[in-house]
Amino acid sequence: MKLLVFAHRGEAQTFLKYLDVKSVKDMNDLYIGDEVSVLLCGEGILQASCKLSFALGKLANRPEVINMGICGALDQDVALNSIHHIRTIYAEDEFKSFSSEQHTKIDLITAKKRALNLDDSKKLSIISQLVDREAWGLAHTCKELGASFKAIKLVSDHITDAEVCKMIKDQSEVFSDMLFEHYQELVTKSEEGEGAEDIEYMEIFSNKDFYLTVSQKRQYKNLIKAIITKEGITEKQIELSEFTSLDKTPKERTKLLLSSLNRRLFPFKTKIQDRLESLTNEMKFNGADFKFDKNFEKVSFNFSAHIDSEKAKDHMSELLKKFSWSDFEKVMKGELDV
Amino acid sequence: MFNKIFIEKDIIENQFAKRITDSFKKSTIIEIDNYYDFFGKVKKPYLQKRDNLNLFIANKKGALLKEAPDAYGLSGEPHFYYVHAYNCIYECSYCYLQGYFNSPDLVLFVNHEEILKAIEEEIVKHTKSSDKGIWFHAGEFSDSLALSHITGELPLYFDLFKKHLNAYLELRTKSANIKEIEKIAPSPNIVTSFSLSPDERIKAHDYKTPGLRARLKAIEKLHNLGHPIGIHLDPIIYTTDLEDSYIQLLDQLNEIIPLKDIEYISVGVVRFTKDVYNQVKMNYPESEYFYSELIKGHDGKIKYPRPMRHWILNKVRHLCIERGANADSVYLCMED
Ligand code: SF4
Numbered sequence: 267m268k269l270l271v272f273a274h275r276g277e278a279q280t281f282l283k284y285l286d287v288k289s290v291k292d293m294n295d296l297y298i299g300d301e302v303s304v305l306l307c308g309e310g311i312l313q314a315s316c317k318l319s320f321a322l323g324k325l326a327n328r329p330e331v332i333n334m335g336i337c338g339a340l341d342q343d344v345a346l347n348s349i350h351h352i353r354t355i356y357a358e359d360e361f362k363s364f365s366s367e368q369h370t371k372i373d374l375i376t377a378k379k380r381a382l383n384l385d386d387s388k389k390l391s392i393i394s395q396l397v398d399r400e401a402w403g404l405a406h407t408c409k410e411l412g413a414s415f416k417a418i419k420l421v422s423d424h425i426t427d428a429e430v431c432k433m434i435k436d437q438s439e440v441f442s443d444m445l446f447e448h449y450q451e452l453v454t455k456s457e458e459g460e461g462a463e464d465i466e467y468m469e470i471f472s473n474k475d476f477y478l479t480v481s482q483k484r485q486y487k488n489l490i491k492a493i494i495t496k497e498g499i500t501e502k503q504i505e506l507s508e509f510t511s512l513d514k515t516p517k518e519r520t521k522l523l524l525s526s527l528n529r530r531l532f533p534f535k536t537k538i539q540d541r542l543e544s545l546t547n548e549m550k551f552n553g554a555d556f557k558f559d560k561n562f563e564k565v566s567f568n569f570s571a572h573i574d575s576e577k578a579k580d581h582m583s584e585l586l587k588k589f590s591w592s593d594f595e596k597v598m599k600g601e602l603d604v
Numbered sequence: 605m606f607n608k609i610f611i612e613k614d615i616i617e618n619q620f621a622k623r624i625t626d627s628f629k630k631s632t633i634i635e636i637d638n639y640y641d642f643f644g645k646v647k648k649p650y651l652q653k654r655d656n657l658n659l660f661i662a663n664k665k666g667a668l669l670k671e672a673p674d675a676y677g678l679s680g681e682p683h684f685y686y687v688h689a690y691n692c693i694y695e696c697s698y699c700y701l702q703g704y705f706n707s708p709d710l711v712l713f714v715n716h717e718e719i720l721k722a723i724e725e726e727i728v729k730h731t732k733s734s735d736k737g738i739w740f741h742a743g744e745f746s747d748s749l750a751l752s753h754i755t756g757e758l759p760l761y762f763d764l765f766k767k768h769l770n771a772y773l774e775l776r777t778k779s780a781n782i783k784e785i786e787k788i789a790p791s792p793n794i795v796t797s798f799s800l801s802p803d804e805r806i807k808a809h810d811y812k813t814p815g816l817r818a819r820l821k822a823i824e825k826l827h828n829l830g831h832p833i834g835i836h837l838d839p840i841i842y843t844t845d846l847e848d849s850y851i852q853l854l855d856q857l858n859e860i861i862p863l864k865d866i867e868y869i870s871v872g873v874v875r876f877t878k879d880v881y882n883q884v885k886m887n888y889p890e891s892e893y894f895y896s897e898l899i900k901g902h903d904g905k906i907k908y909p910r911p912m913r914h915w916i917l918n919k920v921r922h923l924c925i926e927r928g929a930n931a932d933s934v935y936l937c938m939e940d
Pocket residue numbers: 691692693694695696698699700701745746747778
């Protein structure tokens with residue numbers, strides 16, 4: 267679901283004509299449709315922000331918010347009538363900025379007042395190439411409410427001392443047509459891209475040789491994602507046959523598989539773990555339990571043992587005496603070959 | 605290189621400022637009252653340094669020297685850093701500057717006379733109360749040499765330190781830009797220190813910096829001219845072939861300068877504060893850090909587990925000593 271936000275009706279006119287949207291009773295300027303809705307937010311940060319908050323409250327699902335409309339160019343090199351996906355949105359006298367598009371080089375600043383003269387324009391041009399009156403308020407609201415946001419702007423004029431408002435008003439139909447055409451191109455492109463979405467990591471979930479609990483599925487996904495990135499391979503290249511051929515239950519196989527993936531991804535931690543394992547093996551075999559700091563940061567451990575007889579107690583005491591604290595310290599100092 | 609250059613009105617006639625603006629004749633130059641009115645006033649995303657980098661030429665106000673933290677250099681002597689610039693033209697994936705200022709724009713300070721005066725005062729004060737050395741480092745917030753051929757201040761710093769041989773100056777760099785230093789006669793108390801990593805690591809993490817070969821060549825040239833050399837093997841980023849790759853690196857280094865002739869070799873592993881780590885996540889989401897063995901320590905810092913840190917540091921230290929470095933010239937950057 268998309269919510270297209272325009273400052274003025276003039277910019278939105280073609281959209282309102284061709285999109286299947288209907289006005290809402292108790293909110294002027296909001297038009298709701300199944301796939302796309304349209305909001306006219308007005309000018310100024312406060313006004314835009316308030317209207318968008320209200321509209322988002324009205325819509326059942328959190329939509330992707332796209333601010334479309336015209337803007338002025340502070341940089342004479344930016345061509346008139348060109349359309350830009352905005353990289354970073356700043357506001358006059360505001361510290362915060364909001365970034366969405368990473369692949370473009372055009373930034374925009376939302377100005378506090380409408381009529382800008384050359385001096386204002388010079389000051390603002392230090393920060394960005396384009397200027398508008400609402401985008402920052404919209405981006406801020408989206409950030410607060412967790413909605414995704416982007417701004418697409420058509421350059422209607424270069425900021426000079428000349429009066430341009432009327433000229434822009436006269437041309438609003440042309441601008442709206444241009445924006446609508448651009449929007450349609452985007453929709454077509456995104457429809458073509460759909461279907462190729464992320465279905466990886468799922469194959470094993472339907473493999474009868476393994477059984478993964480919900481948390482194991484999450485663990486598996488994370489491990490596989492990391493290994494794929496680290497080794498530059500695909501999920502298919504991760505060999506499962508050495509596990510499927512084992513005479514084990516699906517649950518046991520899964521445990522072994524996850525442990526093997528862990529060792530593969532964290533070879534050094536595995537080495538530490540193995541070394542600690544060999545220091546404590548015998549006691550563990552005799553019913554003791556050791557808990558080491560999970561990140562191996564603390565040079566200490568918790569020890570517990572199940573004792574059910576005098577003999578067992580004596581035996582465990584003997585084993586504990588034999589445990590070498592200095593070997594443990596050496597492991598914690600990275601002397602792993604002791 | 606720079607989208608726009610901003611210069612404080614007061615320093616238009618400053619010789620260093622002029623030298624800088626003359627080097628970027630094609631950039632638009634805008635006069636401003638105070639860089640502070642613009643720099644970092646809005647949150648400019650760090651990666652815009654790639655294609656939207658501005659330069660501010662300014663006077664450094666406030667403190668001109670800062671005491672350096674303990675882990676800075678060989679211990680036992682006081683260390684200070686002086687600030688000649690904010691931000692850097694390079695882009696290392698682990699750089700803490702990405703979480704430091706609110707803008708990646710570069711600020712070059714040109715009131716070197718004042719900075720030098722502050723340094724000299726500190727030296728005189730120290731000399732009265734101690735017979736130990738005192739250290740000054742450039743490059744806490746920037747690379748010391750990357751733009752030194754443009755900024756042109758190094759001869760003044762050399763002149764000052766040549767007068768005070770108990771005071772040491774460290775120029776720390778990842779560049780191979782030794783054009784300026786080459787022209788100046790060496791002094792035993794001025795150390796040019798190079799940060800090195802195996803070539804593959806440089807390619808993977810030190811974006812836009814000169815490669816290993818270029819850095820080694822620069823080291824060789826300066827060493828042959830008699831300039832003292834320091835080496836920083838920091839940050840080390842773990843790979844399963846770490847030992848082999850550092851053997852290769854140290855052997856290459858040993859060929860151009862015997863390790864025993866290096867003033868000091870510092871060894872450190874990659875580590876991040878929480879804030880910088882979050883920035884790295886945002887800027888380089890595909891980076892290997894996020895599927896590595898890094899953990900979050902009890903102090904909130906992101907680092908390798910204790911046994912791993914110790915293993916890496918001791919291993920690399922041992923490799924240096926094995927290849928002839930003096931044991932007490934190799935120091936480990938350890939926080940524990
Ligand atoms: S050279 Fe130093 S200051 Fe520059 S980006 Fe790299 S780590 Fe940061």
